[in-house]
Amino acid sequence: MTTVRDATLDVLRRYGMHRIFANPGSTEVAFLADLPDDLEFVLALHEGSVVGMATGHAIATGRPAFVNLHTTAGLGNAVGALATARVNRAPLVVVVGQQDRRHLALEPFLAGRLDGLAGPYPVWVNQPALAQDVPAAIRRAWHEARQHRGPAIVVVPMDDWSAPTDPALGLAAPTTVLRAGPEADAAAGEVVRLLDRAANPLVVVGAGADDRRTWDALVSLAERIGAPVWQEAFGARAGFPQDHPRFAGHLPAGRSRLRAVLAPHDVALVVGTGAFRQYPYEPGPLVPDGLTVAVVSDDPDELHHSRAELAVLADPAAFCLAVAEQVTPRRAPAPAPRAGTVEPPAAGEPMRAVHVFAALAERLPRDVVLVEETPSSRPDLHRLLPAREPRGFVSAAMGGLGFALPAAAGLRMGDPSRPVVAVLGDGSSLYGIQGLWSAARYGCGVLFVVLSNGRYAVLDRLADKAGGKAPWPAFEDVSVHGIAQALGCPARRVVDHPELLAVLDEVVPTLAHRTEPLLLDVPVRVDTRFEP
Structure with a gap:
C-alpha cells in the first residue's frame, strides 16, 4: 500500500527538496519518524531559525526549500521569518502540522486555527480537503513558491500521513x-x-x-x-x-x-x-x-x-x-458530422427542447451570441446550436442559476452590434427574472426563449438515478410570461410548433437592430434521459 507519506516523499525527491528544515512537534512525528537515508533532517532550535536557514538555502540554490513547522505554536513563532522570506523573494514550501483530522471538529489539544495566522505573507495557503490530496498540494506549493518567490503553506493533519493513496489516480497538479x-x-x-x-x-x-x-x-x-x-x-x-x-x-x-x-x-x-x-x-x-x-x-x-x-x-x-x-504536418480523417436532422413533432404532439433548438438553428445568424441556462437539455443545445464566432456561446462558469438572463441583457448593452438570444429553463429563469425589468427599461433587445416544463427536471432525474423520491413539488402553475409582462417586458406564450416557427420567422430578422426585449414562454415535454 502506498501511503500519503510515501507519495509526499516522492514529491520531495522529484523536486530536489532533499533537506527538511524543522523544529519538530508531536503533530509532525508521523511524517518525520524513520526518514529514508536519501532525505536529510536539519534541526534548528526555534522556528525563526528554521525558516531563516531555509531562506538562506533557497537564496543560495535558487530553488524552493522545504520547511516543516509545528501547528499553531510553530507557525506563530515563524511568522516574522516568513515575512522576511517573502520580502527576500525566497521560495519556500512550508508544511504545517495539524491535529488528527478525525476529531478536529472537537478542537482537541494542539488543534490550530491556522488559516490566516501568517497574515498576507504566504504566496499560497491550503489545507487539502482529503488526505489523498496532500501530495498534489505539496507539488503545487513548490510551483507556487517558485513562481511567486515566497513561502507557500500546506496544512496537513497528523493522521493524513498514514492514509492510503492510489497511484493510478495521479496527482491533481502538473509535474x-x-x-x-x-x-x-x-x-x-x-x-x-x-x-x-x-x-x-x-x-x-x-x-x-x-x-x-x-x-x-x-x-x-x-x-x-x-x-x-x-x-x-x-x-x-x-x-x-x-x-x-x-x-x-x-x-x-x-x-x-x-x-x-x-x-x-x-x-x-x-x-x-x-x-x-x-x-x-x-x-x-x-x-x-x-x-x-x-x-x-x-x-x-x-x-x-x-x-x-x-x-x-x-x-x-x-x-x-x-x-x-x-509542428510537422500530418493527414488524418475529420470526425464524422454529429448533428442530424430533427423531425418536427406530429400534429398535437407536445414540443421537446430539441424542436426549439432545431428551429433556432435554422434561423439564427452566424454572429449571434447564445446565452445558455438550460441544464436539462444542454447536450442537445450544444449539438444543434454550435458556436460559429468567438463569444458565440456564453454560460455560467460556476453552474449556479440566475446568470444567463441578466448577463444576456448586459451582453447586448455592451455590444449592440451583435444579436443576443438567451435560452433558459423556466426554473433557471426564476433565479434572475427581475433582470427583465432592466432589459426593458434600458432597451436591451434580447430574445429570451424559456423552455417551460414546470419543474426542476435535472434534479428530478438525479433523484430518480439515486433511487430516491424527490421531496420538491412541480411548479406548473407559475406563469413566466405573466411575470415578464408584470415587469414591463413584452412576452408571448407559444404553445405549438407551427406557432413557434411563425414567431421566430417574425422576430429573428429584427434581432440585429432590436431595442425591445421579448420573452417567449415555450412549454416543452420533460425528456426522461439525462447525461451531463
Whole structure:
C-alpha cells in the first residue's frame, strides 16, 4: 500500500527538496519518524531559525526549500521569518502540522486555527480537503513558491500521513510548470516534440480560448496535425469554431465516458482550461494509461489544478501559433458530422427542447451570441446550436442559476452590434427574472426563449438515478410570461410548433437592430434521459 507519506516523499525527491528544515512537534512525528537515508533532517532550535536557514538555502540554490513547522505554536513563532522570506523573494514550501483530522471538529489539544495566522505573507495557503490530496498540494506549493518567490503553506493533519493513496489516480497538479517568456518558448518546442511523437493526438479547448486570435491559431494547429478538437465539459465559452470539420464535440462529464473518449489518443493538448473538469464524481482514474497531457493557459490556477505532465503559463493564441508553425504536418480523417436532422413533432404532439433548438438553428445568424441556462437539455443545445464566432456561446462558469438572463441583457448593452438570444429553463429563469425589468427599461433587445416544463427536471432525474423520491413539488402553475409582462417586458406564450416557427420567422430578422426585449414562454415535454 502506498501511503500519503510515501507519495509526499516522492514529491520531495522529484523536486530536489532533499533537506527538511524543522523544529519538530508531536503533530509532525508521523511524517518525520524513520526518514529514508536519501532525505536529510536539519534541526534548528526555534522556528525563526528554521525558516531563516531555509531562506538562506533557497537564496543560495535558487530553488524552493522545504520547511516543516509545528501547528499553531510553530507557525506563530515563524511568522516574522516568513515575512522576511517573502520580502527576500525566497521560495519556500512550508508544511504545517495539524491535529488528527478525525476529531478536529472537537478542537482537541494542539488543534490550530491556522488559516490566516501568517497574515498576507504566504504566496499560497491550503489545507487539502482529503488526505489523498496532500501530495498534489505539496507539488503545487513548490510551483507556487517558485513562481511567486515566497513561502507557500500546506496544512496537513497528523493522521493524513498514514492514509492510503492510489497511484493510478495521479496527482491533481502538473509535474512541470513553465512560465511565459523564455521558458514558454522552450515549452513550445517541448509541445511540438510531444505532438510530433504522438501517434494520435487530440486537442481540448476551454473558455480561455474564446477570442479570434486563439480560434485562428487553434484552427491552424488542428488542421496541420489532423487532430480532433473537443470542448471541455461545462465550458462557459466556446474555445473553437464548433462548425469546423475538426470539431468533435463536448467532452463527457463522467470519468468512465471521458476515458472512453480519450482512450484512442496518446497526447492531449489542453488549451484555455484545466485538465479535466468533471461532474458528478466517479471512482477510477481520470485519464487512461498512456495518455500524456499538456495544458496551456494564461490562468495559473487552471494550470495548478490540472492532471498533467506539462503546464505552460502563456498567452494561448501566441503559444498555439508558435506550435502550429513548428509542428510537422500530418493527414488524418475529420470526425464524422454529429448533428442530424430533427423531425418536427406530429400534429398535437407536445414540443421537446430539441424542436426549439432545431428551429433556432435554422434561423439564427452566424454572429449571434447564445446565452445558455438550460441544464436539462444542454447536450442537445450544444449539438444543434454550435458556436460559429468567438463569444458565440456564453454560460455560467460556476453552474449556479440566475446568470444567463441578466448577463444576456448586459451582453447586448455592451455590444449592440451583435444579436443576443438567451435560452433558459423556466426554473433557471426564476433565479434572475427581475433582470427583465432592466432589459426593458434600458432597451436591451434580447430574445429570451424559456423552455417551460414546470419543474426542476435535472434534479428530478438525479433523484430518480439515486433511487430516491424527490421531496420538491412541480411548479406548473407559475406563469413566466405573466411575470415578464408584470415587469414591463413584452412576452408571448407559444404553445405549438407551427406557432413557434411563425414567431421566430417574425422576430429573428429584427434581432440585429432590436431595442425591445421579448420573452417567449415555450412549454416543452420533460425528456426522461439525462447525461451531463
